[in-house]
Amino acid sequence: MQKKIYITTAIPYVNAAPHVGFALEVVQADALARFYRALSFDVCFASGSDENSLKNVQAAEAEKIPTQKLVEKNAKLFENLAPALNITWDVFNRTSLEHHFAGAQKLWKLCKKEDIYKKSYRGLYCVGCEAFYTPAEIIGGKCPDGHSNIEEVEEENYFFKLSNYQKWLEDLVEKDELKIVPQTKKHEVLSFIKQRLEDFSISRSVERAHGWGVPVPGDESQVMYVWFDALATYLTALGFGKDEHLYKKYWVENSNKLHVIGKGIIRFHAVYWPAMLASAGLPLPNCEFVHGYITVDGQKISKSLGNTIDPFDLVEKYGVEAVRFYLLREIPAWGDGDFSLTRFRELYNGELANGLGNLVARVARLASDTSLSLPPKKNFTFKKVVADNLGNFRFDHALIGLWEDVSVLDKRINEEKPWELEGTELKKSITPIAQEIREIAFNLGPFLPQTSQKIMDQFTGKISAEKPLFPRI
């Protein structure tokens, strides 16, 4: 039977345009999807947008437009990442749409009765932010944003009995039944679980949510806490609650379900989510890959610093392949990374222009001088360094390894000096090198799909010298 894999990204909330951090996640997930497709897996790759947050209501109010308009407009920006970054997701699931509501409500209703209960919730509420803060966050009577109108508010909400799943979750994570990569993140999750889990609120009053969100089944006065409905996206992207054909295929009858997420939301994915699914009696995801955050020139990305990087600008200036390369090669896959234009150019010139691009150019010229022609080839395989590292989500190491092969070919050419050869001697020297370039091109497929294809085309049939793949910048 054909192997299957379901790959998801997290769904960003859409109160602002996408930044380079989400681009990282999307590109990583896309590289995985392409990798598994090349291995003949039946792949379903889903992304989407989180549209039920109160933040969207606030952003819409600030722009003086209806909330639905705002989320539509912004969701479009995220959807446009696909053409801009050459992303091959199969589904883009928007949570403000009707089918998602149906699925989220179904999930709620499936949860065991004893796991959902009503409790009054009391907390420090900032009227300015319309958000609750912990006492530690209120300094000198002011919230982190500087508002001083803090009130103690009490309200009835539904709670999820996470405490029922304490021991079960500990085992689940400990035994890697829900595998968390990298392991350091697994340790963090475990230690968090062991601290003792408290139940968490899974609804808000309709007033406080400004009427925006997924209604709680059977209670008009409440809407779901955004995380409860947002996590359900992984099911509703597959039609859960509506047409469940894909849901059955990729969620139920598939033990290869992978969530690609950022480090800030592990708790929701590794603790709340499996507990919710268990309560509802549904299958669990199998693996969660946690990537780090990107800083810009060593600083946190923040709007007030004005250092947000627009992925669309980058693509327009440098091209999609260069952007994908930077994200996959330069950002340490298992940790935090930095974005700097200086480094971007360095890497572009060093590895794409001087490394790969130049190698392709010099070999193409030598090959065309001797009218070399390579027959088409189909049965390519991934090099060990690529397959092993992609299996562990080490995109950076996979590419570093692949570039070692580029360097090996450069050295070999300098040693064999094929430009001093002629006729069959030249052909004999350059043929294996050209073949190896094609191998490298195949291995590049998950990371740089266009470049991979270009090289493959150039080195299949009669080889001719062409324009540089990556002109120096």
Added chain:
RNA sequence: CGCGGGGUGGAGAAACGGUAUCUCGGGAGGCUCAUAAUCUCCAGAAGUGGGUUCGACUCCCGCCCCCGCUACCA
């Protein structure tokens, strides 16, 4: 003693109980197929104090420093 992760040449990274590797940057030389590319060589590194060991960057302990988490609107 809240939990977790770290401190490797100028920068960023890697490996390993036994010559510390790679990329960028610096210096010298070679080649001319190639995008002022490429190849060779040189300079330059383990936070700190102990311990284990024939041998420690690697294992153990203390200290210093950095980062993340410490739950309820992403």
